[in-house]
Amino acid sequence: MLELVRPLxxxxxxxxxxxxxxxxxxxxxxxxxxxxxxxVKEIIASSPPNVAVLDPFxxxxxxxxxxxxxxxxxxxxxxxxxxIWLGNIKCRSYSSEHVALVRRGVERSIEAVTALxxxxxxxxxxxxxxxxxxxxxxxxxxxxxxGLVKEFGEPAGDCTDGLAWVTFxxxxxxxxxxAFNHVSMSFSSGTVHHEVxxxxxxxxxxxxxxxxxxxxxxxxxxxxxxxxxxxxxxxDRRFGLVVTSPPYPNRISYIRELRPYMYWMKFLEExxxxxxxxxxxxxxxxxxxxxxxxTWESTGEILPKILTNTVxxxxxxxxxxxxLLAMYVLKYFHDMHLHLSTLPNxxxxxxxxxxxxxxxxxxxxxxxxxxxxxxxxxxxxxxxVESKIIRKRNSNKALFEYDVxxxxxx
Numbered sequence: 001m002l003e004l005v006r007p008l009x010x011x012x013x014x015x016x017x018x019x020x021x022x023x024x025x026x027x028x029x030x031x032x033x034x035x036x037x038x039x040v041k042e043i044i045a046s047s048p049p050n051v052a053v054l055d056p057f058x059x060x061x062x063x064x065x066x067x068x069x070x071x072x073x074x075x076x077x078x079x080x081x082x083x084i085w086l087g088n089i090k091c092r093s094y095s096s097e098h099v100a101l102v103r104r105g106v107e108r109s110i111e112a113v114t115a116l117x118x119x120x121x122x123x124x125x126x127x128x129x130x131x132x133x134x135x136x137x138x139x140x141x142x143x144x145x146x147g148l149v150k151e152f153g154e155p156a157g158d159c160t161d162g163l164a165w166v167t168f169x170x171x172x173x174x175x176x177x178x179a180f181n182h183v184s185m186s187f188s189s190g191t192v193h194h195e196v197x198x199x200x201x202x203x204x205x206x207x208x209x210x211x212x213x214x215x216x217x218x219x220x221x222x223x224x225x226x227x228x229x230x231x232x233x234x235x236d237r238r239f240g241l242v243v244t245s246p247p248y249p250n251r252i253s254y255i256r257e258l259r260p261y262m263y264w265m266k267f268l269e270e271x272x273x274x275x276x277x278x279x280x281x282x283x284x285x286x287x288x289x290x291x292x293x294x295t296w297e298s299t300g301e302i303l304p305k306i307l308t309n310t311v312x313x314x315x316x317x318x319x320x321x322x323x324l325l326a327m328y329v330l331k332y333f334h335d336m337h338l339h340l341s342t343l344p345n346x347x348x349x350x351x352x353x354x355x356x357x358x359x360x361x362x363x364x365x366x367x368x369x370x371x372x373x374x375x376x377x378x379x380x381x382x383x384x385v386e387s388k389i390i391r392k393r394n395s396n397k398a399l400f401e402y403d404v405x406x407x408x409x410x
Contacts, residue, residue, distance in 0.1 A: 024213035025090045028166050030173075031060045031257060035245040035356050039390070039403075040066040043354050047241050054239035054346055056229040056339065057246045057282075059254075061087030061222070067243075068222030075237065077227040079280055082258060082267040084224045085155065089162035091222035094214040102163050106207055109147030109164075110200045116143035117196070124263035127271060132176045132260065134191040140199045141172060145264070155265040163214070167207045169261045174206070175199060176260070229282065230335050232342040240348045245356040246339075247283035249332040249367055251325075254278075255286045282335040285328070293327045298334050301341075304375030307333050310367055319363035329367055337376045347408045353382070355404040358393055370402040382406040 026037050040063050044053065050072060055063035058076030060083065067074035068091050078084050121142035126132065133141065148164055155165045177188045194202075227233070229246075247254065255262075255278045262268040275287030307330070315326035360367040370387035377385045385406040393399040 024216060025065060026060075026062065028090065028210060028213070029060065029086065029169055029261070031254070035062060037062060037066050039356065040243055041070070043243050044070050044072065044241070047352065051240040052237065052348075053241045053243060055244045056227075056232065056242070056343065056346075057244050058083055058087050058224050059245070061090050061224055062245075063243045064222040064224060065090050065218075068218045068220040069216070071219035073220055074222040075239070076222070076224040077229050077232070078224055079226060079228055080254075080258065080277060081156070081226070082262045082265060084226055085162065085265075085267070086166065087222075087224035089166055091218060091224070093218045094163070098161075099163075099211050099214055102161055103207070103211065105151040105161070106148070106164050106167075106204070109144065109151050110203070112147040112150070113140070113143045113196060113200060116146050121146045124260075124266075125270065126260060126263045130191065131187050132178065132191070133172075134193045137175055137192070137194045137199070140194065140196050141175065144168070144171075144199065144203065156267045163210055164207070165265065167203060167210050169264065170206045170210075171199070171203045172260060172264050174202060178260070228280070230338040230342065232339070232345045235346045237346070238348040238351075239346055240351050242343070242347070242351060242353045242355075244354070246336065247281065247332075248358045248360065249283060249329055249369060250358070250360045251283070251285045251328065253284060253286040253289075254281065255284065282339070283332050290324075293324055293331065296327065296331055298330070299338075301334065301337055302379070303330075303334060303337055304372055304379060306368065306375050307372050310365065310372070313365045314362045314367075317363035317365060322363060325362050329362065333372050333376070336373060337380075340373075340376050340380050340382070344408055344410055347410065349408070349410050351408045353377075353404075353406045353408065356390070356401060357404055358401045359399060361398065366398065370404045373404050374406075377404075377406045381409075383409050 044067055053063065053067040053072050053074040055076040058064065058078040061076055064074040064076040064087060076087060078087070117139060123129070123138055123142045129138070145168065148168060152161050152164050153159045155162065159165065175194050177191045179186045179188055255274050259268065259274055268274055271287065275289055278284030278286035279289040279292055311326045311330045314329060315323055355373060357369045357373060359369045374385045374387055383406065387402045387404040390401045390403055393401055
């Protein structure tokens with residue numbers, strides 16, 4: 001059962017995604033699980049100059065962008081095509097001439113909206129879309145989207161520029177009924193009607209913010225590539241510093257919050273694809289990902305005893321779906337163990353690791369994430385494995401965020 005620990009640690013919102021909103025490109029799009037730019041900066045600043053930085057779980061590219069801004073070479077892995085697309089747009093340098101071309105293209109797109117409203121335009125096949133946008137707002141958004149396609153091409157296809165589309169992603173959320181007053185999305189009681197002028201003016205205001213953040217040139221080079229973090233291949237490039245925040249074992253599905261962007265950008269076409277993508281993600285729980293847990297089997301790795309004990313305790317609890325959630329915890333740490341076993345394919349000797357993780361509870365049973373990951377690291381030959389508390393995650397004093405550190409000496 002859960003053993004309460006009560007060190008004097010503050011929640012520190014400056015070490016969460018909330019702090020990132022005012023930091024240029026880091027604030028372009030909100031994703032709840034994004035972690036603190038400030039924390040990444042502190043780790044990189046304390047590392048050797050120009051060290052090559054790796055993030056095996058890119059998300060919104062917080063680590064890679066921060067490292068590139070600092071002047072370091074950096075690379076991130078992800079399996080979500082939208083996050084790969086977004087991260088690479090965030091990490092590029094843009095000339096003043098390019099920014100001017102984007103602005104002129106957007107102005108032409110907006111001028112075409114009135115005429116485009118007279119025709120039927122494509123809208124995303126997002127389930128229950130009427131709870132997101134009123135029918136009139138949806139018409140305006142789809143007309144503006146059609147104008148942007150004529151100027152810049154499809155984001156997931158022949159796109160010639162991503163800045164206008166990042167702006168559109170932000171627009172569809174800010175005109176929606178989605179509310180960010182929780183760890184994930186909720187919805188207000190009724191959809192709001194937005195006039196054409198309001199939508200286009202808001203788009204231009206967001207665009208001003210996006211383009212203004214392009215003035216700061218990227219000193220280093222950052223890139224996001226498609227690689228499954230559980231199956232990292234032998235790489236030509238090697239990295240001396242890993243700074244990452246993998247998904248937490250708390251059953252918050254990243255795909256849930258990304259779906260509106262991915263549908264509008266045509267990175268998703270049907271709900272089944274979202275479920276398949278979440279199944280491939282570590283900790284995924286959306287749709288088919290949950291049902292497949294019932295038949296999932298470990299590939300036979302020897303896992304830490306602390307993990308098997310934790311799983312047994314959850315399975316024996318009286319909570320609803322205890323067996324399923326025990327399997328979820330087992331698969332999460334099984335996949336993280338696979339990740340850590342293949343990570344050395346990308347590491348220099350002596351590489352330093354920083355894993356920002358959070359613990360969880362299931363039916364009163366503590367899932368001690370830093371202890372379990374530390375045990376996996378030690379089993380796999382990592383040295384100097386330690387963990388320290390960074391901040392309290394919420395009012396429950398037993399839930400914390402940690403920095404699990406280690407060194408690879410191959």
